[in-house]
Amino acid sequence: MEHSTPSRRTFLAAVGNLTSAGWLALNWPQIAAAAEHAGHHAAHHSGHAAMGGDTPPTTLHTLTPAEAADVEAIAGQIVPGGATPGAREAGVLFFIDNALGSFFAAQLPAFRKGLAEFQQAYAARFGADKPFATAPDAQQVAWLKEVDKSAFFNAVRRLTVLGLIALPKYGGNRNNLGWNLIGVEDNHAWAPPFGYYDQDYPGFEPYPGTKITTA
Amino acid sequence: MQRKTYKTSETVDFIVVGSGAAGGIMARELSRAGHSVVVMEQGPRMAPEDFEHDELKYRNLSGITNNPATNPQTFRSDASKKAEQTAGRNPLTYARIVGGSSAHFNANFWRLHEIDFIEGSRWGPIEGASLVDWPITYAELEPYYTKVEWEVGVSGLAGASPFDPWRSKPYPMPPLPVKSSGVLFERGARKLGLHPFPAPMAINSVFYKNRPPCAQCGLCGGFGCEVMAKSSSVWTVIPEAEATGRCEVRSESYVFRIGMNKAGRATGVHYFDKKKVEHFQNARAVVVCANGSETPKLLLNSATNGFEHGLANSSGAVGRHLMFNKGGGAMARFEHPLNEYKGANVTRVMHDFYDSDPKRGFYGGGGFDARSGGPLTWGQSVPKGTPTWGQGFKDYLASYTYWMNCSGHGTSLPQETNRVDIDPELKDAWGIPAMRVTYKDHPDDVKHAKWQVERAVEIMDAAGAAQIVPGEVGEASGGVHLLGTCRMGNDARTSVIDKYHRTHDVKNLFLCDGSSMVTSGRGQPTQTIEALAFRAADYINRFARANEI
Numbered sequence: 001m002e003h004s005t006p007s008r009r010t011f012l013a014a015v016g017n018l019t020s021a022g023w024l025a026l027n028w029p030q031i032a033a034a035a036e037h038a039g040h041h042a043a044h045h046s047g048h049a050a051m052g053g054d055t056p057p058t059t060l061h062t063l064t065p066a067e068a069a070d071v072e073a074i075a076g077q078i079v080p081g082g083a084t085p086g087a088r089e090a091g092v093l094f095f096i097d098n099a100l101g102s103f104f105a106a107q108l109p110a111f112r113k114g115l116a117e118f119q120q121a122y123a124a125r126f127g128a129d130k131p132f133a134t135a136p137d138a139q140q141v142a143w144l145k146e147v148d149k150s151a152f153f154n155a156v157r158r159l160t161v162l163g164l165i166a167l168p169k170y171g172g173n174r175n176n177l178g179w180n181l182i183g184v185e186d187n188h189a190w191a192p193p194f195g196y197y198d199q200d201y202p203g204f205e206p207y208p209g210t211k212i213t214t215a
Numbered sequence: 216m217q218r219k220t221y222k223t224s225e226t227v228d229f230i231v232v233g234s235g236a237a238g239g240i241m242a243r244e245l246s247r248a249g250h251s252v253v254v255m256e257q258g259p260r261m262a263p264e265d266f267e268h269d270e271l272k273y274r275n276l277s278g279i280t281n282n283p284a285t286n287p288q289t290f291r292s293d294a295s296k297k298a299e300q301t302a303g304r305n306p307l308t309y310a311r312i313v314g315g316s317s318a319h320f321n322a323n324f325w326r327l328h329e330i331d332f333i334e335g336s337r338w339g340p341i342e343g344a345s346l347v348d349w350p351i352t353y354a355e356l357e358p359y360y361t362k363v364e365w366e367v368g369v370s371g372l373a374g375a376s377p378f379d380p381w382r383s384k385p386y387p388m389p390p391l392p393v394k395s396s397g398v399l400f401e402r403g404a405r406k407l408g409l410h411p412f413p414a415p416m417a418i419n420s421v422f423y424k425n426r427p428p429c430a431q432c433g434l435c436g437g438f439g440c441e442v443m444a445k446s447s448s449v450w451t452v453i454p455e456a457e458a459t460g461r462c463e464v465r466s467e468s469y470v471f472r473i474g475m476n477k478a479g480r481a482t483g484v485h486y487f488d489k490k491k492v493e494h495f496q497n498a499r500a501v502v503v504c505a506n507g508s509e510t511p512k513l514l515l516n517s518a519t520n521g522f523e524h525g526l527a528n529s530s531g532a533v534g535r536h537l538m539f540n541k542g543g544g545a546m547a548r549f550e551h552p553l554n555e556y557k558g559a560n561v562t563r564v565m566h567d568f569y570d571s572d573p574k575r576g577f578y579g580g581g582g583f584d585a586r587s588g589g590p591l592t593w594g595q596s597v598p599k600g601t602p603t604w605g606q607g608f609k610d611y612l613a614s615y616t617y618w619m620n621c622s623g624h625g626t627s628l629p630q631e632t633n634r635v636d637i638d639p640e641l642k643d644a645w646g647i648p649a650m651r652v653t654y655k656d657h658p659d660d661v662k663h664a665k666w667q668v669e670r671a672v673e674i675m676d677a678a679g680a681a682q683i684v685p686g687e688v689g690e691a692s693g694g695v696h697l698l699g700t701c702r703m704g705n706d707a708r709t710s711v712i713d714k715y716h717r718t719h720d721v722k723n724l725f726l727c728d729g730s731s732m733v734t735s736g737r738g739q740p741t742q743t744i745e746a747l748a749f750r751a752a753d754y755i756n757r758f759a760r761a762n763e764i
Contacts, residue, residue: 037286082606099607115368116225144604145265148604150263161591161612164594166266166270166271166591167268182590182616183552183616184615184616188430188432190431191431192393192431193395194395195394195553195555196391196395196549196551197395197398197553198394198552201398206374206375210371210376210377214373214385215385
């Protein structure tokens with residue numbers, strides 16, 4: 001991981017242990033500058049999240065290989081790759097596997113049942129020897145269009161979006177690929193201008209009849 | 216600093232239940248006046264470095280809020296139905312850490328206007344509602360609003376809004392830098408002849424009271440502020456209370472029952488410590504600032520001889536008149552990136568439609584703001600007509616930085632039937648009877664919210680939006696502004712506390728938080744809750760000096 005945990009720690013410890021406004025005033029520009037590089041998203045010090053804290057899971061702990069293959073294929077159709085990386089490249093599968101094995105464990109039985117039904121229905125149409133994951137793209141898309149109102153599909157969809165955008169430590173959003181997709185830069189602090197429309201804001205113009213007072 | 220601690224066997228002057236917006240102020244004011252104070256907080260104490268920028272954890276996994284797995288609630292829309300748990304979430308949400316919901320608020324600090332206190336007499340009875348005047352006026356609360364702005368720390372531009380109530384002092388800090396959403400909102404609203412203005416926020420814009428200015432990280436609502444720029448109790452009044460050497464903040468201490476003696480006086484509180492071991496802390500008086508859901512729950516769970524229907528509930532009003540802040544808005548996409556994930560949540564506000572207007576055909580009023588939403592929450596739903604998966608959905612996700620929200624925040628009418636009470640079956644992880652929520656929007660609340668959606672669409676259209684997605688106004692199923700459930704009033708038959716926040720029924724029991732509010736205001740209650748706390752503390756200190764508690 002490019003952004004190291006100690007730098008965020010140092011940043012926060014510096015802020016947390018401030019002793020006087022003078023100290024802060026003196027150091028704030030440097031603190032803020034350091035924060036720019038510290039990375040608020042990718043770096044973490046406490047591992048409440050998942051199996052094993054800060055290190056993103058890279059192996060499967062919950063889903064069987066056959067389950068995982070189909071789930072990854074579905075996620076890959078929900079946010080496909082192509083010109084830019086999609087759910088598959090961002091490691092969404094590892095998020096889903098991690099989530100269902102830990103903080104969303106309560107959903108696992110329903111998820112597994114939904115997946116089994118998905119697989120059975122697919123097998124009934126296309127044969128048990130050719131799982132969904134191995135089907136050509138067009139066939140996957142066509143089949144998903146038939147089942148995309150189901151609770152199971154929506155569960156995969158929800159998990160896919162979470163996995164794409166949640167912190168990389170949960171397993172998805174690998175190398176910030178999800179944030180790259182949505183245009184979010186990984187920094188701890190920002191300064192104006194923030195976007196296109198505030199860069200040339202001329203300042204607030206008071207309304208006739210009002211009286212601005214300042215401290 | 217050595218933090219003061221008290222033994223449970225010691226009889227402290229005051230127990231303050233809750234360390235949030237009101238509890239923190241109460242603790243500071245009472246301890247500064249020389250009293251011994253123990254603050255009881257259900258949740259843990261978090262240091263700045265404990266707060267993470269983790270939207271999944273904080274918004275989806277109850278990272279710092281009441282967790283449905285341990286603190287479950289049930290919900291029903293009316294009393295004829297059986298209340299059920301809602302999958303994965305609680306209807307009433309609050310932060311369960313030292314600092315309470317002030318630790319995770321968005322920090323929109325609006326004063327109520329003069330009209331908010333007198334709507335009962337202004338509009339008369341409204342069918343199905345209990346819209347009454349407050350027992351205090353804006354003029355009585357104004358000095359305390361000012362106190363909040365200066366003592367806790369609020370940034371803003373005094374006099375900018377032609378609709379602002381009068382004020383005795385300007386803000387101590389200039390407003391935060393405007394974001395693209397604020398610029399566009401201002402552009403659209405001004406085009407329509409409206410009067411947007413810089414948002415008053417309880418966030419430092421400059422160094423103030425030993426705390427740094429906002430780092431513009433972009434994650435306020437739902438998150439704790441690790442740079443301490445947000446004026447949360449945990450960074451402001453709580454350390455000041457502790458600095459007196461007379462205040463102990465006892466975290467992970469869950470008060471479940473108020474102790475009473477035969478004379479009808481509160482004697483202290485029963486609570487569970489971190490290890491779920493039960494204790495009793497003795498006190499001369501108890502001030503409950505536990506929020507609009509936990510305060511009535513605690514009173515109702517404290518029923519005893521002479522108080523069979525709950526403590527301080529001779530009126531039957533404990534838990535009733537639950538209000539949120541109903542509102543409606545729109546999401547809009549623009550041609551260029553706004554990058555709303557950067558910067559404090561709100562930078563422009565508008566109060567042109569604050570007052571209710573009979574010409575609209577319904578009661579209701581509110582304010583509007585320009586605001587952002589975290590990407591993880593945003594990505595969960597799509598506008599009508601946008602594919603929910605596939606390349607079209609991916610394209611939508613890629614447009615995240617081009618979107619903003621124009622949000623209306625408004626009134627919820629107080630209704631006797633909307634309430635928090637105790638579920639007959641459900642218990643929490645400590646074996647304490649859980650709260651049951653009964654809530655249905657008043658028809659006027661829904662009409663007003665829909666009206667707000669139309670106004671938001673107009674503003675975004677005038678701002679030049681490329682695409683506008685009107686918000687959908689559904690039936691309320693919960694809220695985070697938890698108001699009205701122990702309303703203040705002069706009549707002990709219809710209210711729970713008097714205008715000094717003393718319960719009508721128990722002389723040494725006071726309540727102050729969102730539950731005290733008589734009407735909902737227009738969407739941003741926290742500054743009012745804090746002003747009420749400063750005022751209540753002032754009077755409680757006077758009563759203590761006069762030996763009248």
